[in-house]
Amino acid sequence: MAASMRIVNLFRGQNQKLAHTGRVITIPFQRTYVLTDTEDPEFDEQEYELKLAKIxxxxxxxxxxxxxxxxxxxxxxxxxxxxxxxxxxxxRLYAAHGEASGINPGVMYPSREELSDLWDIENNWTQSFQEMKTNMENKKAAELEADRIRYEKIENAMANMDKMVKQYLDKQKKTEEDERRKDQTDTLLEEFKEQYGFNVRPDSVQFKTFKRMKSEEQKLLKSKQKKEEKKASSLKNLQKVLEKEASSKS
Structure with a gap:
C-alpha cells in the first residue's frame, strides 16, 4: 500500500494522531518529524527517500x-x-574521468603559449649534446688534475718523511726542555722566597745570583758524589784483589 509523507515541526508536549493506526502520541522533544500515511495512494517513494536523505x-x-x-x-x-x-x-578532470566527463580532449594538448615556452626552454636553457659532452670532458680533466696534484703532494711528503720526523722529535724535545726549565725556575723561586722571605722576578739580579749559587752547589754535590762513587769502586776492586790473593795462598 502506498503511503503519503508529511514533514512537520512538532513541539514538546504536543499530541499527534497517527493516521494509519489511529493512535495519539505525545511528542517528547521539539524536533522535525516525518509522518507517513499508508492510506494515501499518491505516495512517491523516491521523493520520500530524497527528502529523508536531506533531513x-x-x-x-x-x-x-x-x-x-x-x-x-x-x-x-x-x-x-x-x-x-x-x-x-x-x-585534471579529463584525466580522472575520461570521456565520461564530457570535456573536449583537446584540452590536454599544449596551447600556443605553452609550446612557445617549451621551445624557448629547449633552445635557450637546455644544453646540446655536444655542450654536455664538452662539460663532462672538462670536469673529468679537472678531476684528473686535482688527483695528480694530490699524488704529487703525497710523494713529496713521503720523500721528506725522515726530515719531518726529525723536526717533530726536535720540537718535542725542545718543548720538554722548556717545560723542565720552567719547573726548575718555579722551584728555585719557591726556595728563594722560603730562604729570604720575599718574592723576586726571574730576570732580577738577586734571583740570577741565587740561581748561579744553586748551580755551583749542584756541581759541587755532583763532584762529591762522583768522588765517593770512585772511592767506593776502588775499595770494591781492592777487596776483590785481596780475596783473590787469599784464596790463591790457601
Missing part, C-alpha cells in the same frame, strides 16, 4: 564538495578559450 544529511557540504568527496564528476560548463587555472582544472 539526515548533517555534513554541511555543498553539492560541489559532495561530488568531489565521492569522486564524481562535478558540474562543469565547458567553454572555449579557457586559460590558466581553468585549463589545468579541466585537464
Amino acid at each position: 539526515r544529511d548533517c555534513s554541511g557540504l555543498n553539492r560541489a564538495q559532495k561530488l568531489k568527496h565521492y569522486g564524481k564528476m562535478p558540474d562543469v560548463i565547458f567553454t572555449e578559450g579557457f586559460r590558466g587555472k581553468r585549463r589545468n582544472k579541466l585537464r
Whole structure:
C-alpha cells in the first residue's frame, strides 16, 4: 500500500494522531518529524527517500564538495578559450574521468603559449649534446688534475718523511726542555722566597745570583758524589784483589 509523507515541526508536549493506526502520541522533544500515511495512494517513494536523505544529511557540504568527496564528476560548463587555472582544472578532470566527463580532449594538448615556452626552454636553457659532452670532458680533466696534484703532494711528503720526523722529535724535545726549565725556575723561586722571605722576578739580579749559587752547589754535590762513587769502586776492586790473593795462598 502506498503511503503519503508529511514533514512537520512538532513541539514538546504536543499530541499527534497517527493516521494509519489511529493512535495519539505525545511528542517528547521539539524536533522535525516525518509522518507517513499508508492510506494515501499518491505516495512517491523516491521523493520520500530524497527528502529523508536531506533531513539526515548533517555534513554541511555543498553539492560541489559532495561530488568531489565521492569522486564524481562535478558540474562543469565547458567553454572555449579557457586559460590558466581553468585549463589545468579541466585537464585534471579529463584525466580522472575520461570521456565520461564530457570535456573536449583537446584540452590536454599544449596551447600556443605553452609550446612557445617549451621551445624557448629547449633552445635557450637546455644544453646540446655536444655542450654536455664538452662539460663532462672538462670536469673529468679537472678531476684528473686535482688527483695528480694530490699524488704529487703525497710523494713529496713521503720523500721528506725522515726530515719531518726529525723536526717533530726536535720540537718535542725542545718543548720538554722548556717545560723542565720552567719547573726548575718555579722551584728555585719557591726556595728563594722560603730562604729570604720575599718574592723576586726571574730576570732580577738577586734571583740570577741565587740561581748561579744553586748551580755551583749542584756541581759541587755532583763532584762529591762522583768522588765517593770512585772511592767506593776502588775499595770494591781492592777487596776483590785481596780475596783473590787469599784464596790463591790457601
